[in-house]
Amino acid sequence: MGELTTRERIQLLLKSADFPISAKEIMALTGIKREQEVYEHIYHIALxxxxxxxxxxxxxxxxxxxxxxxxxERPRRPSRCPFCKSERVSPPKFLIRDRG
Structure with missing residues (x-):
């Protein structure tokens, strides 16, 4: 079997994590260069x-x-709060667990 795809690496990382992980942490652990790319992969993994x-x-x-x-609707990091307009927003985090 060959090397894992980027999506498979993200999926494996989120399955083995003990706590929720942000896109920036996923970038650091997988070598992905763009945060938006991580969000796209997570969206397709969820589908x-x-x-x-x-x-x-x-x-x-x-x-x-x-x-x-x-x-x-789709995972991404908001640039500001839609309610109070503050730019101090913590990013979404992700975790994968087996069903059942």
Missing amino acids: SSKRKGFVVFVYPAKCEACGREISM
Whole structure:
């Protein structure tokens, strides 16, 4: 068997993690250069998760100023809070666990 694809490496990393991981941490551990690329991979991993027997947990971004969670349809890091407009936003984090 050959080397793992980028998506398979991310999936393996999130499955073996003891705690939720941010896109920047995934970048550092996998060598991916762009944060948006990590979010795209996670989106596609989540789409295929229904067929493959695992669940992608998304811990939403959170505003550090007003404390609200910022949920989005597709994973990405918001540049500012849509509620109070603060730019102090912690990124979303991700974890994968087997279904059942």
